[in-house]
Amino acid sequence: MSNSSLPGAVGSPPQHYGNPLGEQRLLAGGKAIVDLSDRAVITVTGPDRLSWLDSLTSQELKGMLPGDSAETLLLDPTGHLEHAIRVIDDGVTTWLLVDGEQGAPLLAWLERMRFMLRVEMVDRTPDFATVGTLGAQQLPAADPNGVALVWVDPWADVARGGHQYALVERHPAADWTYREVLVERGTDLSLYPAAGILALEALRIAAWRPRLATESDERSIPHELDWLRSAVHLGKGCYRGQETVSKVHNLGHPPRRLVMLHLDGSEGVLPPARSPVELADKEVGKVTSSALHWELGPIALAVVKRSVDPEADLQVVADGIRIAAAQEIIVPPDAGAEANVPRLPRLGAVSRG
Numbered sequence: 216m217s218n219s220s221l222p223g224a225v226g227s228p229p230q231h232y233g234n235p236l237g238e239q240r241l242l243a244g245g246k247a248i249v250d251l252s253d254r255a256v257i258t259v260t261g262p263d264r265l266s267w268l269d270s271l272t273s274q275e276l277k278g279m280l281p282g283d284s285a286e287t288l289l290l291d292p293t294g295h296l297e298h299a300i301r302v303i304d305d306g307v308t309t310w311l312l313v314d315g316e317q318g319a320p321l322l323a324w325l326e327r328m329r330f331m332l333r334v335e336m337v338d339r340t341p342d343f344a345t346v347g348t349l350g351a352q353q354l355p356a357a358d359p360n361g362v363a364l365v366w367v368d369p370w371a372d373v374a375r376g377g378h379q380y381a382l383v384e385r386h387p388a389a390d391w392t393y394r395e396v397l398v399e400r401g402t403d404l405s406l407y408p409a410a411g412i413l414a415l416e417a418l419r420i421a422a423w424r425p426r427l428a429t430e431s432d433e434r435s436i437p438h439e440l441d442w443l444r445s446a447v448h449l450g451k452g453c454y455r456g457q458e459t460v461s462k463v464h465n466l467g468h469p470p471r472r473l474v475m476l477h478l479d480g481s482e483g484v485l486p487p488a489r490s491p492v493e494l495a496d497k498e499v500g501k502v503t504s505s506a507l508h509w510e511l512g513p514i515a516l517a518v519v520k521r522s523v524d525p526e527a528d529l530q531v532v533a534d535g536i537r538i539a540a541a542q543e544i545i546v547p548p549d550a551g552a553e554a555n556v557p558r559l560p561r562l563g564a565v566s567r568g
Contacts, residue, residue: 245350255318294459376448
């Protein structure tokens, strides 16, 4: 499957088809599909597959039923993000969907972790392509074991065992109906209206939805991106990086926090990823992704220092231009410390009362 040959396609997979804002409207209304055929697909089979993946990653997977979707994170021993994995199980096989550049290193790491367990991994990227869409379009999903391979994004609500740091009455993801459908490569999808990746990115940013390829770096922990919402089960047992997840959530605060920025569009400049975010001429963070939204105008996600005043007006520097940016708080500065452990007085301190 590839829509890169359709009229007006720019890029492969296509970034847009000549009308990015119009494509956003179609996609938001559940009337278009996005070619994500560069993404990787890994299968895990064997009777130990779910309990094994559960033991390695942040989400509770061992209870998944055929057709269930989940999201899980593979962390390093100190809790930093290494892989974000979208998971489908069909009762026979567990399907792991990841961005293309993550496929080979994830497969290699899983192979090293097999030990004596009854699991087998295969790269199925040459056989299956990923299609993104919003809504419940009836696409010709592959079903090699009798269950349609459709991953439904859990970001629309707080997953069981998860936690949301965003303090909003109605999360912008409430209407986020995103899903990814696996189709056999070579499937003709030319009859479905197409939207480019730019359209999907704009809607993702507006939903505050983090993505490993854009929002994370070598220092990122899940708390900074409000990723405990969909991809971490706080009540499950030990896994790699779990100590950091627990400590920061219960006793500490994430050192950085994700914000959405509403950008001044008068200069007509959209800041690229890694553009500096400044407060009083001092760098306090970086833009992670940006887009021109069909309703909100120019918007961006950025990771800033926890200490940045939530009320402060920021500036983004791009192409030598300073762009005014208003914060919309996703992760508040006081996120974490959920255990509310009382502070003990220092030894030798004099009590006044």
